[in-house]
């Protein structure tokens with residue numbers, strides 16, 4: 001088990017600064033998810049931790065050891081890739097055994113380790129098959145087993161489930177969470193999928209353009225976003241952001257699921273007039289798109305109103321988020337509340 005520390009890590013490819021200045025501590029035994037849009041530098045970060053890529057400048061520590069000049073195979077890290085990277089001509093057993101043979105682990109010890117990990121990931125019956133004779137989920141298990149058999153101090157996983165169909169992906173997520181509990185090893189998991197990040201990590205690092213936008217628990221990512229970027233990355237549909245409504249370039253935000261349509265007259269709510277454009281039934285909820293003088297507002301509610309009608313959008317003041325001119329979160333203080341009451345529709 002190990003912690004990972006990145007200090008002032010910079011990565012440049014040619015003229016492109018991919019990661020300007022990354023500082024990140026990943027605690028021993030945590031399940032940390034790096035999430036962000038495609039191209040934001042997640043894989044680059046993981047590859048630098050694994051040693052497949054060197055930082056342009058800065059330090060990377062595993063526990064107290066600076067590993068920048070330590071070869072990948074000597075870092076005690078195992079990486080699982082999206083495409084599994086299995087050897088197609090080798091059997092499942094040979095794929096898993098390969099790294100151990102390279103490390104000159106004695107045969108009896110190898111057999112014991114293989115048996116142990118194959119039991120954990122449920123591959124006992126498939127040891128003599130080739131990867132081409134396995135399903136996507138089984139191949140993913142082989143990749144996992146191959147990583148586990150090395151008893152790494154840290155697991156790095158780069159979008160390991162993205163080649164699986166939705167149902168299998170959901171099942172494998174649960175298995176990975178259980179595997180983490182069972183092994184107690186540090187996991188760093190990369191995904192571009194906010195739902196996957198929210199459901200798996202105890203600790204989420206949201207990146208954009210190589211910069212950490214927020215690091216927190218899933219709950220705080222949703223309830224307590226520190227900037228507009230985070231507020232809109234987490235949640236489907238994303239948080240509504242209304243600009244140009246308050247002075248000093250403040251913006252207000254509210255989640256589609258926290259709206260009341262046509263609230264009672266006496267209710268102490270912030271209000272905006274709108275017109276329902278489209279209505280999309282999702283089963284238990286309805287997605288509304290509503291035009292307002294401040295732009296389009298999305299609502300996701302159980303509440304049903306007719307389409308193509310005028311509505312009043314109501315939001316509890318407690319469910320409003322305020323962002324400053326730099327899109328950073330700020331308090332809904334007494335002055336802002338007064339201004340909001342003044343612009344609230346009647």
Ligand SMILES: Nc1ncnc2c1ncn2[C@@H]1O[C@H](COP(=O)(O)OP(=O)(O)O)[C@@H](O)[C@H]1O
Nearest residue numbers: 013014018036037038039040041042043044045
């Ligand atoms: N070997 C490379 N040479 C040049 N540019 C690269 C290389 N690897 C990655 N990049 C660029 O770095 C950026 C981040 O890539 P990556 O870390 O793979 O993003 P992510 O995994 O978040 O999708 C992208 O713009 C990508 O094109």
Ligand SMILES: [Mg+2]
Nearest residue numbers: 042043044158
């Ligand atoms: Mg990637």
